[in-house]
Amino acid sequence: xxxxxxxxxxxxxTGRITxxxxxxxxxxxxxxxxxxxxxxxxxxxxxxxxxxLAHREVAAxxxxxxxxxxxxxxxxxxxGPLGEGMVQLWQEQDPxxxxxxxxxxxxxxxxxxxxVLQGRDEDGRMVALVHEDSPALRRMAVFDVIVNNADRKGxxxxxxxxxxxxxxxxxxxxxxxxxxxxxxxxxxxxxxxADEVDGIDRVSEGLHGDLGRNLADLLSAEExxxxxxxxxxxxxxxxxxxxxxxMSAVPWPLF
Numbered sequence: 001x002x003x004x005x006x007x008x009x010x011x012x013x014t015g016r017i018t019x020x021x022x023x024x025x026x027x028x029x030x031x032x033x034x035x036x037x038x039x040x041x042x043x044x045x046x047x048x049x050x051x052x053l054a055h056r057e058v059a060a061x062x063x064x065x066x067x068x069x070x071x072x073x074x075x076x077x078x079x080g081p082l083g084e085g086m087v088q089l090w091q092e093q094d095p096x097x098x099x100x101x102x103x104x105x106x107x108x109x110x111x112x113x114x115x116v117l118q119g120r121d122e123d124g125r126m127v128a129l130v131h132e133d134s135p136a137l138r139r140m141a142v143f144d145v146i147v148n149n150a151d152r153k154g155x156x157x158x159x160x161x162x163x164x165x166x167x168x169x170x171x172x173x174x175x176x177x178x179x180x181x182x183x184x185x186x187x188x189x190x191x192x193x194a195d196e197v198d199g200i201d202r203v204s205e206g207l208h209g210d211l212g213r214n215l216a217d218l219l220s221a222e223e224x225x226x227x228x229x230x231x232x233x234x235x236x237x238x239x240x241x242x243x244x245x246x247m248s249a250v251p252w253p254l255f
Contacts, residue, residue: 005030006078009030013027023038023040023041023042025037025038032089036080037085039053039083039085041082041085053172055218056170056173058075058076059173059215063147063227067142069136069139071140071167075089094159099154099159099165101154102121102127114186116129117250131186137165138196139195141184145240147173147174148175148227152167152184153169153254174227175226176220187240188240190239191239192238197235204228207231212224
């Protein structure tokens, strides 16, 4: 849980992220840099209940904590200059690293990368969407399956200098229906590792304890039941799933 100062101390706005679809601000709590998304600035969506995106962001953090992999930065609910909203610790990513990239289709690296799809860019050139083949990104892909992430864009993956990968922007998660849209399809059909299975088990067990009780304040009972079912299905399959359903398997835009 956040310290009392991060919950109660003044949150000062320092800027705005204008590329976000919902109102998203940079801010500070003392000398701590944060991202602030007020509920009042959430754009209505046809398939997600209004005013719930901030709760879903916090729920994603709680599930990330249960996994034990640090995928989602510290995230909590609190009041702010524009009302109650989601607050998350700011992460300074390494500008020299890209965990996901578009490259010329005929320049696919032989090792270290996974191919997702290819097509033509605005100039008619063939390009390929690729992502790195790393344990950190595999864990994020497992996390996305479990939280049913409908919007894992390339820019929602922060490459840190030490090799860690943070995932951000988790408002479109935990829908009761299948909504998985992600750029991380490179391990399709691959067997889960023992570490990945253990992470799923920690979430499943947590749903019967503190995790389940905390999520009950953020998600509906039906959404929590669907979360538990996804854990069971992925654990039973033991492999990364393939896209399913009629909707697009990747978000748009990709970044």
